[in-house]
Amino acid sequence: MSFVYVITGDNRAFYEDSLEQYYRLRHEIFVEERGWTDLRRPDGREIDAYDNDHAIYLLAMDGGRVVGGQRLYPTRLPHMISEVFPHMVERGVPQGASIFEWTRYFVVKARRTGRTDCRLLAAMQEYCLEEGISEVTAVVEMWWLPRWQQAGFKVRPLGLPHPIDGQPCIAAAIEISEQSLGHVRKIAGLRGPSLVREAPLTPRTHRVPHVAA
Amino acid sequence: MSQQSFDFATEAFAFIEKLDQISSVQDVVDEIAKSFSLFGFENFIITGLPGIRERFDDVVLLRKWPAGWFEIYTREDYVRVDPVIRLCRSTAQPFEWSEAPFDREREPRAGEVMDRATDFRMRNGFCLPVHGINGYEACFSMSGVDLDLTSRTKPAIHLMAMYAFERARQILDPRPREDANLLTPREREALMWAAAGKSAADTGDILGITARTVTAHIVSACRKLEATNKTQAVARALQYRLIRI
Numbered sequence: 001m002s003f004v005y006v007i008t009g010d011n012r013a014f015y016e017d018s019l020e021q022y023y024r025l026r027h028e029i030f031v032e033e034r035g036w037t038d039l040r041r042p043d044g045r046e047i048d049a050y051d052n053d054h055a056i057y058l059l060a061m062d063g064g065r066v067v068g069g070q071r072l073y074p075t076r077l078p079h080m081i082s083e084v085f086p087h088m089v090e091r092g093v094p095q096g097a098s099i100f101e102w103t104r105y106f107v108v109k110a111r112r113t114g115r116t117d118c119r120l121l122a123a124m125q126e127y128c129l130e131e132g133i134s135e136v137t138a139v140v141e142m143w144w145l146p147r148w149q150q151a152g153f154k155v156r157p158l159g160l161p162h163p164i165d166g167q168p169c170i171a172a173a174i175e176i177s178e179q180s181l182g183h184v185r186k187i188a189g190l191r192g193p194s195l196v197r198e199a200p201l202t203p204r205t206h207r208v209p210h211v212a213a
Numbered sequence: 214m215s216q217q218s219f220d221f222a223t224e225a226f227a228f229i230e231k232l233d234q235i236s237s238v239q240d241v242v243d244e245i246a247k248s249f250s251l252f253g254f255e256n257f258i259i260t261g262l263p264g265i266r267e268r269f270d271d272v273v274l275l276r277k278w279p280a281g282w283f284e285i286y287t288r289e290d291y292v293r294v295d296p297v298i299r300l301c302r303s304t305a306q307p308f309e310w311s312e313a314p315f316d317r318e319r320e321p322r323a324g325e326v327m328d329r330a331t332d333f334r335m336r337n338g339f340c341l342p343v344h345g346i347n348g349y350e351a352c353f354s355m356s357g358v359d360l361d362l363t364s365r366t367k368p369a370i371h372l373m374a375m376y377a378f379e380r381a382r383q384i385l386d387p388r389p390r391e392d393a394n395l396l397t398p399r400e401r402e403a404l405m406w407a408a409a410g411k412s413a414a415d416t417g418d419i420l421g422i423t424a425r426t427v428t429a430h431i432v433s434a435c436r437k438l439e440a441t442n443k444t445q446a447v448a449r450a451l452q453y454r455l456i457r458i
Contacts, residue, residue, distance in 0.1 A: 090222045113398040117346070142371060143305035143344060149379045150345040157229065160222045160368040168306070168371060187346070189397050189433070 002062040002116055003196045004123035009053030011198060021066040022059055023047050029106045035165065050079065050103070058123050058195070060107070060116050068107040068116045070124060072100040075137065081158075081171055085139050088171040090159040094137050100128070102136040102174070118188030121151050125181040126195050135173050142168045152183025221369035224251065228373050232380040238275065241384060245377050246277050249355055252366055255334055256282075257355035259381045262301060263292055264457060274351070274381040282333040286326070294322040301342035301352040307371050309362060310338035310354075334358050339367075341374040347398065353378045395437055396455050403430040405456045408447045 007015045026046035030036045039046050050073050060068035073079050075095040080103060082093050102124065107116045128136060137158065148155050158171040174180075185191070228248045235241055249257060256279065261272035269292040276283065285291075292298055296315040300308060315323035330336075338356035345351070353374045362370075396404070399420075406416040413431070417424040431443050440446035450456045 090226075113402070115397050115399070141305075142375065145375050146343045146345050146379065150347075150349065150382070157226070157372055160225060161371050162368065168368065170372070189400075189437070 002060040002067050002111075002119060004058050004060050004119060004194045006127060006195060006197045007057040007059060009055075012053075012057075014198065015059075018059055018061060018064075018066055019057070020045070022057065022069050023051075025066055025069065025106065025108060026104055029108070030104070033109075056100075056127070058120065058127055060111075060120055060123070066108075067111045068120050070105040070120055071103045072124075072127070072133075072136065073103065075099045075101055081137055081139060085171055088139060088159045088162050088169070094135065094158070094173055098132055098134040099173075100133050100136050102138040105138075105140075115188050115190070118151065118184055119190060119194045121148075121153070122181060122184045122188065122190055123194040125153075125176055125184065126193060128176040129178065129181060130195075134176055136176065137171065137173045139164075139169055139171045142170055145170070145172070148174065151187065152180045154180060221366060224248070225369040225373050229376045232376055236384060238384060241377075241380055242275055242277055245275070248373060249370075252362070252370055253357045253360040254339075254355040255357040257353065259353045259378055260351060262298060262350040262352065274385045279333040279335075282330065282335065285329065289326075291322075291326040294320065295326050296320075296323045297338065297340050297354055298352070301340065302350060304342055305344050307339060307341040307367070307374070310340065310356065313340075330356070337362075339370060341371060341378065343375070343378050351378065351382075396434055396450065397430075400430045400434040400437075401450070401456050403427050404434055404447055404450050407431065407443055408451065408456065 005015070005018070007019065012019060023045035027039075027041065027044050030046055031040045039048070041047070050071070054074055054077060056072040058070050058072070059066050074097075075082070075093070076097060079101040081089060081101060082095065086093060105120070107120065111117075124136070127133075142161050145155055154175040154177065156173045156175070158173055161168040161170045163169070228244070231244055232241065235244060245257060256277055258276040258278055259274045260269070260276070261267075261274065263269050263272045269290065270287050278286075296313040297310055299315075300313040310327070315327075317324045330338075335356040336358045337360050338354060339360065339362060340352055340354040343349075343351040343353070355374070402420060403416055406419060411419070413424040413427040416427045420427070431446065434440075434450070435442065435446045438446050438449040440449050447456075
């Protein structure tokens with residue numbers, strides 16, 4: 001049974017080992033399996049410009065082993081849709097304090113027939129509801145849409161599908177709601193929260209720029 | 214962004230918004246027919262892909278097919294040999310009917326269904342397979358004689374078809390969907406192996422999990438199915454077609 005851990009700039013020091021596994025899994029899944037060869041790195045860790053202190057990771061872990069993951073990133077900052085995929089959006093890139101970009105979603109192969117997928121989807125809605133996030137945006141292959149819709153997510157297209165590496169992909173916005181969370185929990189048979197938040201090890205004040213001693 | 218593809222985007226977004234505002238089956242069929250006729254489509258069907266014991270006419274969600282063709286297709290059980298349906302099971306990408314492969318020599322019935330469809334002006338077609346969660350498979354297949362299928366129109370058609378499918382699913386399929394999603398994949402697996410006569414220990418070995426976990430899945434399935442034991446749970450799951458053996 002997996003739980004979904006919240007990892008932010010505040011507590012990431014506590015999760016170095018998990019994040020290391022996570023970057024390697026990203027390489028395995030996005031580069032090796034999905035063929036996003038532009039992301040290939042010699043050290044086998046898929047890390048990009050958005051893996052910084054602003055990133056929020058929701059990692060599904062089972063006994064210390066990462067079995068799935070996803071990343072949220074503030075749209076007030078330059079993010080993938082604004083920097084890499086603006087051509088996929090017809091009516092303006094959604095940006096705002098309550099809108100986050102949702103990227104690098106995956107479930108490891110061994111867990112794809114189980115509940116990890118729905119647990120991650122539920123965790124995303126749950127985290128966003130708790131944090132006052134109203135909408136997440138994402139660029140995905142088109143075949144994700146019916147999966148999200150059947151999970152109870154309300155999905156708004158931001159543009160027409162465009163091919164990326166020969167695959168039709170779309171930029172879309174997903175509404176965050178109690179209703180969607182309830183629906184995905186119900187179809188996955190989840191009775192309660194999926195999220196685990198552990199107290200940050202480093203005090204929040206460390207985020208404030210200060211003169212190094 | 215060219216003016217033309219911008220117009221297709223406008224058309225697609227307007228269609229998606231319109232679908233949200235209508236809820237009767239006939240209104241949805243009419244709206245789909247009207248919007249897809251812009252690309253030359255005259256007929257369409259939105260249907261689940263039937264399981265081995267399911268009847269085609271039980272899994273159809275929405276259709277605007279010539280009455281005579283639906284009657285022939287159902288009577289001949291063409292869904293079992295239709296190359297378009299077969300390709301839907303193995304791809305998530307939309308495709309033109311002409312791209313669905315079959316061997317005219319060795320599969321005469323596949324040739325027959327494609328040939329006879331043309332008698333009903335279903336000469337060319339485009340099909341969007343849908344692979345949902347928990348194994349739900351469906352498609353939106355549309356056809357006509359003179360289709361506007363180009364790299365400019367296909368993205369709009371793809372997007373519109375996906376939302377049309379979703380609206381059809383929302384309106385027509387709530388009960389079966391609840392049932393189909395009642396059990397988790399692991400619970401279904403545990404019950405299927407139980408139905409095949411395997412013990413919890415055997416099942417655990419097969420699935421690579423402990424016997425205790427298998428038992429937990431069975432217990433959970435029993436609770437959901439309101440069954441007092443494993444045997445009753447298997448019987449109920451088969452009866453409601455939640456598992457197949």
